[in-house]
Amino acid sequence: MRKRAEDLRRDGKVIAVVPTMGYLHDGHLSLLRAARSRSDVVVLTLFVNPTQFGPSEDLSRYPRDEDGDLAKARSCGVDLAFCPDAGAMYPPGSQTFVEVRELQRPLCGESRPGHFVGVATVVTKLFHLTRPHLAFFGEKDFQQLAVIRRMTRDLDFGIEIVGMPIVREPDGLAMSSRNVYLSPEERAQALCLVRGLDAAETLLRAGERDAGALLGAARAPCEAAPSARIDYVALLDAEELTEIERVERPAVLAMAVFVGKTRLIDNRVLRP
Numbered sequence: 001m002r003k004r005a006e007d008l009r010r011d012g013k014v015i016a017v018v019p020t021m022g023y024l025h026d027g028h029l030s031l032l033r034a035a036r037s038r039s040d041v042v043v044l045t046l047f048v049n050p051t052q053f054g055p056s057e058d059l060s061r062y063p064r065d066e067d068g069d070l071a072k073a074r075s076c077g078v079d080l081a082f083c084p085d086a087g088a089m090y091p092p093g094s095q096t097f098v099e100v101r102e103l104q105r106p107l108c109g110e111s112r113p114g115h116f117v118g119v120a121t122v123v124t125k126l127f128h129l130t131r132p133h134l135a136f137f138g139e140k141d142f143q144q145l146a147v148i149r150r151m152t153r154d155l156d157f158g159i160e161i162v163g164m165p166i167v168r169e170p171d172g173l174a175m176s177s178r179n180v181y182l183s184p185e186e187r188a189q190a191l192c193l194v195r196g197l198d199a200a201e202t203l204l205r206a207g208e209r210d211a212g213a214l215l216g217a218a219r220a221p222c223e224a225a226p227s228a229r230i231d232y233v234a235l236l237d238a239e240e241l242t243e244i245e246r247v248e249r250p251a252v253l254a255m256a257v258f259v260g261k262t263r264l265i266d267n268r269v270l271r272p
Contacts, residue, residue, distance in 0.1 A: 001082050005043070005131035013040040017132040019123060022046040023063040023177040024072045027167035031136040032076035034164055043130045044073045046083045051090070051097075052118030063180050082130060089125060097121045100147045100154070103241050107143050107254055108265070111231050119144055120151050127157055135159050140166045140174050142252055142267045146241060166266075168194070174266045181262040186227050190259045195221040196233070197268040200253055204270050209246045211235045214253065214270070222257050231256035231263065238269055247272050 008015055016039035018031045035042045046069055053059040066083060073081055097117050103109075104116035127135065135152075137145050149161045167175045172194040173187075182190055196218035203217045215235055222228045236243055238250040247270055254267040 001080075001084075001129045002131065004080070005129070008041050009131055014134070015039060015041045015043060015130065015132045016134040016136060017043045017045060017126065017130045018136045019045045019047075019126050020069075021048045021062065021177070022069050023065055023180075024069045025167075025175045025177060025179075027138050027140065027175040029072060029076055030167050031138060031164050032073065032078055034162065035134065035136045036077045038134060038162075041079045042077060043080045043082060043132065044069075044078045045126050045130065046081060047089065047122065047126075049089075049118055049122040050086050051121060052115050054112055054114065057112070058178075063177055082126075089122065098124045098151065098155075100151050103143070103147050103150050106236065106241050106243075107232060107234060108256060109143070111256065116144070116147050120147060123148055124151070124155070127152075127159060132159055134162055136162045136164060138166065139163045140176070140265065140267070142254060142269075143241065146239075172198075174264070176264060178262050178264065182259060186260045186262065189225040189227045190257075190262075190264055192221040192225040192228050192259075193255050193257055193264060193266040196255060197253060197266060201268055201270060204247060204272070209248070209272060211243075211245050211247065214247065218253055218255065222255070225259070227260050229258040231258060235270075 016035035018035050020028050048062050050059055070081055098120040099117050100120050109116050145163050152159050152161050173190055199217040200214045203214055215233055219233050222230050233255050235251055235253050238252045244251055251270050252267055253270055256265045
């Protein structure tokens, strides 16, 4: 893959990469279409990265559909698909990892130790292999996007990181490959996340700036849903991901909630 990418660069082609773990939905396809509009060559990567899963997480049952993914990719004008296996990405004896020390600590970093080391490491390897000018990521994984942006800046990759808006189902649920795990009853209760975000934003627009009040509004729908269990609801500075007491500049309201056994995340940037 790297030699092909270097040849394309020598030919003056602008390369965009969209790293994914596959099981593509409309959120992923929005990234591919955006990449198509801004580049000469679009590279899709399909790799379920084992180093970002904890011992008790869903690596073995993570949904996979490579044939379907490739068909969807073709419909979006993808030029190249890179689908390595774990042995190719992590040869025996691998012991080098990438860490973004502070941004990885809160939110998912606290409840999923080691997760962002796995993310930063695999994205670094994918960047080296695909040699892109641009890389596209969804804003649903807000902390992941922040980690990748900081890593790219700190390590002088010279790659433009493009964040794309969350794509939602008609009823507001953020699209996720893990939504397939939800039973019909759980699927209905999963709307507690977006209802919580909506409630907090409505309160903000009414003039509330206190973090505690906004967090209470966000938590309430999830606390009322019988199948929901909150992992975290947090209000952080949108750039540094540090806790705040009042919303005086852009802040991210981030949520992770188990609905049944399925862990879902969502977020909203609140601007005073």
